[in-house]
Amino acid sequence: MTPAEQSRAAAAICRLAPVVPVLVIDDLAQAKWLAEALVAGGLPALEVTLRTSVALDAIRVMAEVPGGAVGAGTLLTPADVKAAKAAGATFGVSPGATDRILDACAEHDLPLLPGAATASEIMALLEKGYTVQKFFPAEQAGGAAYLKSIGSPIPQVKFCPTGGIGLKNARDYLGLSNILCVGGSWVAPKDAMARGDWAAITTLAREAAALR
Ligand code: 3PG
Numbered sequence: 001m002t003p004a005e006q007s008r009a010a011a012a013i014c015r016l017a018p019v020v021p022v023l024v025i026d027d028l029a030q031a032k033w034l035a036e037a038l039v040a041g042g043l044p045a046l047e048v049t050l051r052t053s054v055a056l057d058a059i060r061v062m063a064e065v066p067g068g069a070v071g072a073g074t075l076l077t078p079a080d081v082k083a084a085k086a087a088g089a090t091f092g093v094s095p096g097a098t099d100r101i102l103d104a105c106a107e108h109d110l111p112l113l114p115g116a117a118t119a120s121e122i123m124a125l126l127e128k129g130y131t132v133q134k135f136f137p138a139e140q141a142g143g144a145a146y147l148k149s150i151g152s153p154i155p156q157v158k159f160c161p162t163g164g165i166g167l168k169n170a171r172d173y174l175g176l177s178n179i180l181c182v183g184g185s186w187v188a189p190k191d192a193m194a195r196g197d198w199a200a201i202t203t204l205a206r207e208a209a210a211l212r
Contacts, residue, residue, distance in 0.1 A: 001105070001106055001109045001110070001111065002106065002129060003102070003106070003128050003129030003130045004129045004131070005111070006105060006106070006110075006111040006112050006130070007111075007129065007130055007131045007132040008111075009091065009111035010091060010111045010112065010113050010132040011131075011132045011158065011180060013045045013069055013071070013090070013091050013111070014045070014113075014132065014158075014160050014180035014181040015180060015181070016044050016045045016069060016181075017042060017043045017044060017045060017181065017208075017209050018170070018174055018181050018182065018208065018209065018211040018212040019043055019170065019181060019182055019183070019184060019187060019205075019208040019209065019211065020043070020045045020046070020047050020071075020160060020162075020181055020182070020183040020184075021038050021043055021046055021047065021183075021184070021185070021187045021188050021205070021208075022047050022049060022073060022162060022183050022184055022185045023046060023047060023048050023049060023058075023073075023185070023188050024049050024051055024052060024185065024190075025048060025052055025054060025055060025058040025193075026052050026054065027054070027193075028054040028057050028058055028061065030058075030193050030196075031054075031057070031058035031061040031062050032061050032062065032064075032065060033196065033198050034062075034188060034193060034198070034201065035061075035062040035065040035068050035070070036065055036198070037198035037199070037201040037202045037205065038068075038187065038188070038201060038202070038205045039065060039066075039067045039068050040202050040205070041187075041201070041202040041203070041204070041205020041206040041208070041209060042205055042206055042208075042209030042210075043187065043205045043208060043209055044067055044068050044069050045068075045069045045071065045091075045181075046062060046068055046069070046070050046071065047071050047072070047073040047093050047183060048062065048070060048071070048072055048073060048089075049072075049073040049074040050072055050073065050074045050075065050076075050080055050083075050084065051074050055072070056072075056083055056084070056087040057087075059072055059084065059087040059088055059089050060087050060088055063087070063088035063089070063090075069090055069091070070088065070089060070090060071084075071089050071090060071091035071092060071093060072084030072087070072089040072091075072092050072093070073092075073093040073094075074093070074094070074095065075092045075093065075094040075101060075105075075112070076094070076095075076101070077100070077101070077104075078100050078101065078103070078104035081101065081104035081105055081108055081110055082104065082108055084110065085108040085109070085110045089110065090111070091110065091111045091112070091113065092105055092110045092111070092112045092113070093112070093113045093115070093134055093160075093162075093183075094112065094113070094114055094115050094134070095115045095134075095136050095137075096114075096115045096116070096117075096121070096136075097114035097115060097116065097121070097124075097125055097130075101114070102114065102128065102130075112130075113132060113133065113134040113160055114130055114133055114134065115133070115134040115135075115136045116133045116134070116135065116136075117135065117136060117137070117141040118141075119150060119153075119154070122150065122154060122157055123154070125157075126154065126156070126157055130157075131156055131157055131158065132157070132158050132159075132160070132180065133157055133158075133159055133160075134159065134160050134161070134162055134183070135147060135159040135160070135161040135162070136161070136162050136163050137162070137163030137164060138161035138162055138163040138164055138165055138173070138182075139163055139164025139165065139169070140163060140164060141163075143164075143169075143172070143173075144161075144169070144172035144173045144176060147159060147161060147173065147176055147178060147179065148176055148178075150178070151176060151177060151178040155177070155178060157178065158178050158179070158180045159178055159179055159180065160179075160180055160181050160182065160183055161173050161179065161182050161183070162182065162183030162184065163183075165182045165183070165184040165186075166184060166186040167186065167207060167208070167211075170182050170184070170208070170211050171211060174211055174212050184208075186204070186208075187201065187204045187205050187208050188201055188204075189201075189204075192204075
């Protein structure tokens with residue numbers, strides 16, 4: 001899959017809803033309920049971070065939930081890319097970008113949202129053909145004001161900013177012409193997941209889905 005094809009596929013996923021939940025799943029038993037709750041609330045694109053021992057199994061379970069588009073986040077190595085694809089991930093997200101990660105996504109046909117945080121990183125990815133990128137860590141790297149400024153010289157790159165975004169500041173990003181969606185963990189709070197309060201998560205998803 002070429003970078004341009006990956007970016008087209010990534011853009012389509014980013015356009016499904018204004019928010020991509022960033023999920024850290026510790027308990028595999030939560031995976032199906034969590035995916036159903038988020039999809040029911042209007043957030044079909046789900047990023048499962050590869051930060052827990054059950055993450056790949058969670059992707060396997062969530063990929064079966066009707067209406068969802070399940071991706072793997074925190075891709076750090078080519079082995080992560082291969083495992084994510086094998087588990088059924090339909091897209092990938094990485095906090096930054098290395099040639100090895102980019103090559104692995106091309107080889108395994110996994111549309112990637114590669115991470116960038118500076119003008120040079122954004123330009124380096126653009127040179128390779130990645131026109132849709134993750135901006136990370138969004139708030140810490142300059143936030144919406146930074147992305148607005150980057151949009152003047154580099155309007156052809158669109159972003160999914162992630163990191164420090166919540167209901168309060170999501171609109172600051174979503175109002176910009178170079179933002180396709182935002183990512184965030186706030187729609188799946190650990191305490192609600194631990195309680196199995198899926199209705200609360202659907203309510204949070206609904207609020208997030210209504211942001212645009
Ligand atoms: C992450 O990779 O952890 C995401 O950027 C989520 O950040 P958040 O927890 O601040 O939403």
